[in-house]
Structures are given as C-alpha cells and as structure tokens.
Amino acid sequence: MKSTRSSSILVFLSLVLTLCAPPTATLAWGPHGEVTRAAQEVLPEREKAAAYFGNEWRSLQGYSSMPDMRNSVREDFFPNDFLLWPKVPKHSQHMMPEVAATYAPYFHRALQALRTETPPNAARWIGSLIHYIEDSGAPCHAKPIKGEMHKRLENWLNGKDITIAGYEPQLLGKDDASALRGLQERAKRLVAYSKERAENIYAKVEALQQREDQPVILECANESARAVADLLHTLFTLAPMTPSSPSLAGRVTWPAKLPLPKQPAKVMLLGTDYSTLTDTNGAWSFQKLPANSYRVAIERYGASTAIVQSDDCASVKLPPTDPPGNLVRNGDFKLRWLTANAPDFWNPIPATQRLKGWESDTIRVRSNVVYRVGIADPQPGVRYGVRWRSSTSSPKTLSTNVVWSADIAEHELTPVPYAATAQLLVLSNKPLTNAVSRVWLVPAK
Numbered sequence: 001m002k003s004t005r006s007s008s009i010l011v012f013l014s015l016v017l018t019l020c021a022p023p024t025a026t027l028a029w030g031p032h033g034e035v036t037r038a039a040q041e042v043l044p045e046r047e048k049a050a051a052y053f054g055n056e057w058r059s060l061q062g063y064s065s066m067p068d069m070r071n072s073v074r075e076d077f078f079p080n081d082f083l084l085w086p087k088v089p090k091h092s093q094h095m096m097p098e099v100a101a102t103y104a105p106y107f108h109r110a111l112q113a114l115r116t117e118t119p120p121n122a123a124r125w126i127g128s129l130i131h132y133i134e135d136s137g138a139p140c141h142a143k144p145i146k147g148e149m150h151k152r153l154e155n156w157l158n159g160k161d162i163t164i165a166g167y168e169p170q171l172l173g174k175d176d177a178s179a180l181r182g183l184q185e186r187a188k189r190l191v192a193y194s195k196e197r198a199e200n201i202y203a204k205v206e207a208l209q210q211r212e213d214q215p216v217i218l219e220c221a222n223e224s225a226r227a228v229a230d231l232l233h234t235l236f237t238l239a240p241m242t243p244s245s246p247s248l249a250g251r252v253t254w255p256a257k258l259p260l261p262k263q264p265a266k267v268m269l270l271g272t273d274y275s276t277l278t279d280t281n282g283a284w285s286f287q288k289l290p291a292n293s294y295r296v297a298i299e300r301y302g303a304s305t306a307i308v309q310s311d312d313c314a315s316v317k318l319p320p321t322d323p324p325g326n327l328v329r330n331g332d333f334k335l336r337w338l339t340a341n342a343p344d345f346w347n348p349i350p351a352t353q354r355l356k357g358w359e360s361d362t363i364r365v366r367s368n369v370v371y372r373v374g375i376a377d378p379q380p381g382v383r384y385g386v387r388w389r390s391s392t393s394s395p396k397t398l399s400t401n402v403v404w405s406a407d408i409a410e411h412e413l414t415p416v417p418y419a420a421t422a423q424l425l426v427l428s429n430k431p432l433t434n435a436v437s438r439v440w441l442v443p444a445k
C-alpha cells in the first residue's frame, strides 16, 4: 500500500472477518434459474413473452437470483437498482417469516414495471419478485433452518430435473388487489408444503456423510415452479405485454470514457415510486404514467447527477464529477430519491462494525491501480477511510479498513491484494451531509 501518510494520522483497524461477512452467499436456493425455467415452459403466454422480452426472456432465469446479487456490481447494471425504491429502501430478508413481507411491494413494483417501463426493466423487476416466491418454497427457508443443514436442504437436488410439464397455471386474481391476496394465499400453501417436507427429511439428511440428492427437495422445487407459473400467468394477465406510446421519454448523454462503459443511467421521478434505467445509449421512456409534472433525477456511475423538470428532460447532459470520473456513486450527495433522511447509495455503517458513520455503495476497483481518496469541507472530528472488499459478485470485507483523520483531505493508495471492490467510509456522528460536502475515489493519473 502506498500513501502520503504520516503514522500519527493513519490508523489501521483490523476487523474480524466474521463481523463483516454477510451470510447471503450460503443462503441461496440452489436452482433459482431452473425453477424459473420450469415455470416459463408451461406458461400459456410463453410465445408472446418470448417475443416481447426478446433475449431478456431467457435472462429472466438469471434475474431470478437478483436479491442474492444485492450490493454487487455487474457490468450492465447495479442489481440494487432493481431491489430498492422508496417503498422498500432497505434490503429484505429471504427466510420465513420475514420474506412474506416482500410479496406485496415487489408484486406491485413488478406490475408497475410491466405497465410503465421497457421490457428489460420489467424482466429485472419480475426477477426480484419471483426470487422471493422461490425462496419461500425452499425447504430451509420455509421451515426456516440455518447453517450447514440450510445448504443441504436447498442444494441436494439436480436442478436440471425440475419440471412441471402439463401443469396449467392458475390465475391468482382478476384485479391487482385480489391477485395480491391470491398470491399471499398461494405462497402460504407453498410454504406449508415445503415446511412439512423439511421437517420430515431433516433427521435423514443430517445423518448423511456425503451429498445424496433428495427427491423430496426436488418436489419442493417443482412446487415452487408451479407457484411461479401461477404468478407469471397472473402478471401477464393483469399487465398484458402491449407496448404503447411513451408518455415521458428522453435521452441522456454523459462525459466520455466513464468507468463501466456498459452501464446505463438511472432515471427517477422524485417524490414517486417511478424509476427506470436507460439503454446503453442513454435512451429511456415511461409509458402510461399518470399525467403530471415531474422532477426528473438522472444519475450514472462516474457522472454527476442532473435534476430537471419533466418539460426539460428530452435531452439531458450529465456533468462530470468533481474531480472527474469519481467512482463513488452520489459522491456529492445530490440525489435523494430512496429516502428523505440520507443521500441515495449511502448507508449507516452496521452497528456490529465498531465504526460509527456512513458507508458508500459498492465501488469497483483494480488491485494494480493507484487511487486518490478524499473529502471536501470536513467538520471538526470527522474521519474518513476505505474498506477493501472482495469480488464484484458477492463482495465481502477483507480484514483491513484504512481510516484517516481529516487533517489531510486526500490520500493516495492502492487496494490490498485480492480487493475487487471498495466502500468509502465517512466516520462521524453527524448526518452525512453535515459532516462533509462531497467525497471521491478516483484513479490517480
């Protein structure tokens, strides 16, 4: 590590891995994609859906793992943008009973996406919704069971065997409200089905010395696929896949050579639950929006946020960040769409971590690059730093955080070995925007 440090202001805080590593990676129902595939195969609307969604119809199988990709960085989008919105500003739990709280908001959000957004955006929101339904039917989520037995009870099956050929998907309701009630009832039956089976096979599976796929876990996966088929059939009945002319649309441009070149921009209507991502060329549209005048916020990784009235949104140029190419999302804190309490893409550091303050969204870094990390206008007592994290797909905290006082407003350093992502930390008891005016992490030239 290289830095312009003096030893008195550089403090290394070693944090025990177990305090930081989230358990998400081990809590994934093995065959999400296969459950989704089996449900797609029996849909009466499957041909229409394949035509409407194009490549995204197959991609839905991957999108059904969206909530397991939380806080990760994909080349093509940030999964968090299909998991969080003002109605659900924080990540949800995937186990019973908490997972049941996801059905209503994600059902309405998926319907909203089908009605108002482009097919790729809708496919991704549907992926988030069906993940939670599929999780509800995993034996270890339905019961619920943690630890080693959790892994066995959701992975000891061959995903390729999942099939519900001949099943006729059921309509869960004829309007949004009755369909939601129908979905909640359907999920309740799914949970009961898988919970009973988890209890019946627990002792047998626990006694096994090595992996043996269990037909009864396959049964649970098939029942999950039936529930997802019912849900998809209902979504496509309530929101038939019919394109209509846009009610609000525009095109965004951004400075050249920004990081993550395949990233789109994100468009949010402030004070509403409406949001969408542009295509890679910056084009975006909503259809069937309530007629209204909106304040439109547009952000893109590496650029500064623009906020315009809907009358002026046809062509918007995102300004560069200060300094240019800032890798910290919302590093100037200008965007507040998710909640009024804090800037988007910033969260309080979890209480388990001994540091008090704020952590940024996930930042993509490379271990052979020197970075400049800095803060502007720090209030007395503020400290700041970096937390190096592992992979882009499932970031975990590596063992070291670097923390500085604000005496020196910028440092240069390289990531620790194996770091692929980072979070910028602002340590303060104050609200973030009272502690500093902006922060940055940029490659040093």
Ligand SMILES: [Zn+2]
Binding pocket: 027, 028, 029, 067, 068, 094, 131, 135
């Ligand atoms: Zn899950």
